[in-house]
Structures are given as C-alpha cells and as structure tokens.
Amino acid sequence: MPAHVPNAGLSRRDLLKRTGGLAALAAFTAACGGNTGRPSSGGGGGGEKVNLSQWYHQYGETGTQQAAQRYAKAYTDANVAVQWTPGDYDAKLASGLLSSKGPDVFEGHFNIAMVKSNQVVPLDDIMADVKDDFQPGDLATNTLDGKIYGIRMIIDPQVIYYRKSLLDKAGIKPPETIDDLISAAKELTTNKVKGIFVGNDGGNVMGGPALYSSGGEFLTKDNKPGFTDARAAQAFGKLHELYASKSVLLGAPTDWWDPTAINQGLVAMQFIGMWAVPGMQKALGDDIGVIPFPKLDAQAQPAVYSGGWTQFVSAKSPNVDAAKKFVKWLWIDKSEYQEDWSLNYGFHIPPRKSLAAKASKLQSGVAADTVKLTQDHGYTDNPAWTPKMGTAFGDMLTNVIKKGADPAAEIAKAEKTVNAELSRLFG
C-alpha cells in the first residue's frame, strides 16, 4: 500500500472506538426538545405524585401568571407545572398536541378537528353534577355528538366601548345601526383622534358580529354555510365602508385586544373585550360607555360575540385520570379561584351561573351593561367551524374590507373552501 493512502480499515475501526462521543452527541440531540413543562422530579407510579403540565396563553393583565401558578401549587394530588406562553399560542399548542410531550391540561377553543384527531377527552363524568350551572351556549360550544369536551373557564364578550365625553361633545348618540356607527366614526375623527379602532387589519375581528347582526351565522343548525346570503354581503360591505371612511385608526403599536389606543386618546371608540374594562377605568375613570356591535337595519338584532377560554384534557396525556381530577378541582370545585380568575385581573363573566350571580364587580357601571348586552345578544362559536374555515372567512373579509372586492364573489370563494371542509368532516 502506498504511503500516501491512509489505511482505511484501521482508521475506521479506530474511529469507531474513538468516536463514541458522536453517539453521545446523538443521544443528547435526541433528548433536546423534550421539555414538556412538567416538573422533572418523581415518576408516575406507586405512591408518588403524578406530574402534570398545564398550558396557558399569555394573558395581558398583570398578576394572571402568578395567579395561575398559585392555583397549581395549591393542588396537592399532583405536581402541576404551569407553562405560560407568550406569542403564537395556537401554533405552539397545535404542535404540542401532536404528541404526548405536550400539555396534560390546556386552555383553548373547541372545534371538531380536535375530536376527529383524538386530541381531547370527554369530560361528561366530571361535569355531570354541575352541568345545569353553566349557560346553555357555553355548554353547546364545547359539545359534540352529545359529549362535553371542555369546561368554560371565562366568558369574554366583545363589544364597542366609547368615550362618553367625546360623543357628548360631538352631540351624537351611541350608534344603533351600522350606518350610525360609520357616521359617528366620521364625525368623531379629528386630526388628532380617529373615530374608532377595530384592529390594525382594518376590522376582520368584526366579521363575525357583522354577520350575526345581519341575521346570518357561520354555520346553520344542519351544518351548512350560513354566511352566503345578500344581507351578509351587505354587512361585509358596510365594514369596507367603515374602513374606507378614513375614520379608522390603523397601524397602532398595539392591536384591538389591548386598550392602549383608547386609553391614550388615539380613538373615541374601540372594539374590544370586557377583559379591558379595569384597564380602561383606570385610565379614563367613568368616561366609558358600551354598545353591542350594532344591527344592520331595523329587521335585525345587534350582536355580541361571547368568546372566552375553555379548559381541556389532552387525550395524549399519560395521566388522563389525574389530569381530569385536577381540572375538576380547579374549574369545578374551587369556586374562589374561578372567581379570582374572572374578576381580579381583567373582567370576564364567570361561566357558572351561581358565581356570575354574586359577581359584585360586574353589577354596576359599564361592566354591568356589558353583561346585560351579552345576555340579550350573545352568540357562541359553533364547534363545527374549523380553523381552516376561519382562515377562508378571514381572507374573504380582508379582500372585502381592505381591497374593496365584491362581497358576493368573495363569499362564493370562502363558501367553496367551507363546503370542502364540511364534506371532509361530515361526508
């Protein structure tokens, strides 16, 4: 063998001997990304406590994270680790639910795909005794084929709050129809203050309320598209009219769910959830009034989207029973924690009728008005409305609102996607 050719056999064997390090590296890499948020100590068996991981999105109000951790610590039957998620919670949750490395219990929004993909377990057994204490809408939004999959944690009505003083100064009454809203926004606009803030995307968040205020709905009772008639098209067209009126605040540093824009006096009205009431009261005192999303015309009703968050147990959790027990403890048994969560940070309506009835903070002022509007005009999500349908609906709104595209043509495009999705899900 010529001297300049390395002795391949020898060096390879040598290499194998000496590079066990690489194998160690492989093991290390494989171990990476295994942080599920569960506490590292202890196992599942014997008399030892089970480890549970509980995922939250990031709530904007101060004190919420500490509160969540406090509840988890107070639970004695398992070690519960809270994972607080800033940023794109939906994306992180979706990938977390692909494997058993994700959460054991988590908050989210229910839809049929979660059941079809076997991501959540039914909670009928722990809900049986308290079912009647929940609002029918909040049960329906988490129910599929007669089984309840989630426990509503908080109800978040989304409405329009306005500065009373600015409306009084301009001599206008709180808007009652969409046309009123558009003209009020125009009149309230000055060179320093815009009429209304409906999000930096120009108002997609009002697509649902606009649809319901025209008498439509996302899906009909028998799961057909319910957003396709001419009145819905008219309502979406109105959203474009509002956007094009140059009285809408755009490009704010914060988005619609944050009260900074109205608090800083950038706008006279803002579409936002009731969670922001404490923050607005702190900045503006009593200078806040509330209206529902106004009706399209005399034939219709105003609409309030009754959103919120729901607690689920992951079907992929290695400790489903322990997770269910914890969820029952926190969201059914511990009413003082539920009260704390709903009222002491942002304002949310407690989903339990018994708690809502004695929520003194929600019994006066603008919060009480919001609760009343939700009772009269609230609607909840249909679980058959999947994220894919939501995206098609959102694209339709963007094209109509921002680009001024023909609503009927855009509706037809969204309808096609929704129908394809419906036939995939229901055959």
Add this chain to the structure above:
Amino acid sequence: MSAPTKTPSAADSVTTGERRRPRRRRQKGIAGNTLWFWVFVGPFVLGLLIFSYLPIIWSLVLSFFEAYNTATPSKFVGLRNYIDMLTDHNFLSSLGTFTIFAVFIVPLTFVLSLVLALLVNQVKIARAFFRSVFFLPTACSYVVASLIWRLSIFNGVRFGLANTVLGWFGIDNIAWLSTVSPPWYWLPLVTVRLWLQLGFYMILFIAGLQRISPTLYEAAYVDGAKPGWQVFRYITLPQLRATSVAVLILNLIAAYQAFDEFYNLIGNVNYARPPLVYLYGISLGSIQDLGHGSAGALILAVIIMIVTLLQSRIFGFGKAGD
C-alpha cells in the same frame, strides 16, 4: 545531482529503522486527521441529517397523505395535495407576492451594496470603521429589526418616526403597514431587509474589488481611459462578474426564504404573504394541515432549484471566475 551519488545500501541501512517510524507516525497522523475531520464535521453532518434531510424525507412522505393534526398519517391520497396546492389561488398569489418582492429587493440590494462597496473602498481614512458600521446591521436579528420598524419607525400613529417627519411638512399620518392602496407596506418590508443585508453583500463586493489587479487600472490610465464611469464600466464591472453572480443568486434565494419580516411586520395576511408565511399558516398554525403544507414546501423547493439552475446557466456561475 547529489541524490544519485548516495549508495543504495547505505541509505537502506540507515533508513530502514527510521523509515518505519515516520511512516507509522504518518499513518497515525492520517488516521488522526480522519478522526479530527469527523470530530469537526460529524456534529454538523449529524445535525444536517437529523434536522434537514430527515424532515425533508418525512415531508415528502406527508405530502402524499391526508395529514390533519398528525405527523403519522394513514390516509394515502396520491397527488391530491399537489393538485390542490397548484390550483390554490392563495398559494399562487403568494408566489406572486414573492415575485414582486424579488423585483424590488434583488436589483436594489445589488446596486446599493455595490455603490456602498465602491464608496467604502475609496475611503482613505477610518476604513475599518466604515466597513464595520455598514456591516453591523447584519448582526441584528430580523425579528428585532422588524419590531423596531413596526413599533417605532413605521407605526401608523402620529408619534411614529416616519409620520413625525411627514408631520413637519404638514403631511397626514400614513398607516404604513395597514394601507393596501397605495401599498405602502412594501416600503417597511423592503427597507428593513435592505438595512439588514446591504452590509453583508457590500463585504462580498469589497472582497471582489480588492482582487482586481491595480495594473489593470494603471494600463487603463496609460491608455487614456477616463477615471469614473468609463473605468467602472470596462474594468471594475467585468472583473466583478463572479462576485456579482454570487450576490444575485444568494439574494434571490434569500428572497424566496422571506419569512421573518413579513410575519412580524404584517402577519399572515392574504395580500402580502410570501410562500413560506402561507405554508407556515396552513401547516404549523392552528390548521395543522401537514399534507398540503408539505406538498407546497416541496413545490417551492423545486421552483427554487429550477430558478437557481437557470440563473447559473444564464450567468455562467462557476465558469465566471475565468
């Protein structure tokens, strides 16, 4: 001449013993080299296998399945995902968005980084300072830069930097990122990328410029070529051919991979989302449609490959150094 005079026997007797040793040492050295080669390269190869090739292969598998909310699907659908993606107007329009972006960003980056390189190269004092100053933004993350652009420079309210400047001239506030007609959002999108990447391409051009032999310029001077445009056009530019082609190709691929600034500046909106933002939305967001997402990603990979091959065919990448 001295080598043949050595007697073979003497040489042998002296070196037999000694020749072994260096030889063994050499063998050991080579084995050692191989070892160190793998120690240094191994982790990267392993990383490449685990984090690049495996996902690509898995993506190929997923693209033939209906894979909602799962990475281990069971329903084979053949080419349906590909057909869906190629007829999906959103996907096609995302390719359109990319094209517009590339039309802005590629020539602008090319021209501006070349101009910058020429200027910095001519500076006589504080050369290192100027080079570093223009190169520094490259070290900044796209996410951080996007946040600065969105929250302080190009926000739509009166205290945004751009609007404050416009305000001095009595011009109304512009909602830079939310206005679709005229499409102002392109201005922040293009400027943030220019700011971030100009320095990097400038360094490539400076390296190219320094490889040009001064004798060429001297010859041109002797032949009476006017310094300035004439010299630049007939000497500098042709000599920079290899660098130019590399800059163009790198730039185009980088533009195809645009994600961070779009996602962070305007989010997942259908009028300005490049392919990666769209694919992220359908496969990794709450939709979790990994089948269609994978098919789209592979279509995109094929397009990038074809464009790069075509480009190097046209510009003669690789031969360019001749």
